[in-house]
Amino acid sequence: NAGVTQTPxxxxxxxxxxxxxxxxxxxxxxxxxxxxxxxxxxxxxxxxSVGAGIxxxxxxxxxxxxxxxxxxxxxxxxxxxxxxxxxxxxxxxxWDRTNTEAFFGQGTRLTVx
Amino acid sequence: KQEVTQxxxxxxxxxxxxxxxxxxxTDSAIYNLQWFRQDPGKGLTSxxxxxxxxxxxxxxxxxxxxxxxxxxxxxxxxxxQPGDSATYLCAVFSGNTPLVFGKGTRLSVIA
Numbered sequence: 001n002a003g004v005t006q007t008p009x010x011x012x013x014x015x016x017x018x019x020x021x022x023x024x025x026x027x028x029x030x031x032x033x034x035x036x037x038x039x040x041x042x043x044x045x046x047x048x049s050v051g052a053g054i055x056x057x058x059x060x061x062x063x064x065x066x067x068x069x070x071x072x073x074x075x076x077x078x079x080x081x082x083x084x085x086x087x088x089x090x091x092x093x094x095w096d097r098t099n100t101e102a103f104f105g106q107g108t109r110l111t112v113x
Numbered sequence: 114k115q116e117v118t119q120x121x122x123x124x125x126x127x128x129x130x131x132x133x134x135x136x137x138x139t140d141s142a143i144y145n146l147q148w149f150r151q152d153p154g155k156g157l158t159s160x161x162x163x164x165x166x167x168x169x170x171x172x173x174x175x176x177x178x179x180x181x182x183x184x185x186x187x188x189x190x191x192x193x194q195p196g197d198s199a200t201y202l203c204a205v206f207s208g209n210t211p212l213v214f215g216k217g218t219r220l221s222v223i224a
Binding site for chain 2: 031033035040041042043044045048056058090092094100101102103104105106107
């Protein structure tokens with residue numbers, strides 16, 4: 001099993017560009033989520049999904065879109081990149097919220113210039 | 114809104130010392146609490162998961178306890194080694210939202 005796979009690992013964008021961060025898991029997990037990690041701020045929840053076709057906003061959703069058409073994939077779209085979106089992005093998955101541990105990808109380091 | 118606090122923010126200890134990392138959370142209605150380790154520039158590695166009905170979990174030299182009623186958890190590391198140097202993160206699963214994280218404790222174990 002590959003676990004949670006994020007691509008790309010590194011990305012540089014210009015202000016105003018759009019892009020999609022990919023996240024895939026091969027554990028048949030229902031719960032998937034996106035976090036961003038910034039110095040001094042810790043990990044903050046962007047969006048999450050409790051199953052295919054169901055998504056919801058987290059703490060810092062502005063400027064990001066998500067969709068969940070399959071159980072395996074949960075892409076994060078930056079609509080018009082801003083320097084404030086420079087961060088490290090992590091995708092996570094788990095069976096559910098009550099009984100099982102969460103697994104994280106290795107992260108995508110994004111710089112917006 | 115659930116808030117998670119970790120104390121201390123940074124800790125430096127000599128090799129071989131036993132140490133305790135602290136985590137507190139404001140809403141005691143949690144489903145579970147998880148401790149993670151993060152090495153610089155890397156992702157998060159799960160260390161221990163404690164269900165809300167459990168009091169503690171152990172894995173090797175690590176022991177995590179949970180006191181849900183007081184909103185506290187501790188991670189005990191026995192006989193620390195330089196390889197234990199990393200940031201340790203505490204996170205709780207409560208309500209309908211995924212994990213809420215503390216800001217972590219950065220641990221340095223000096224040989």
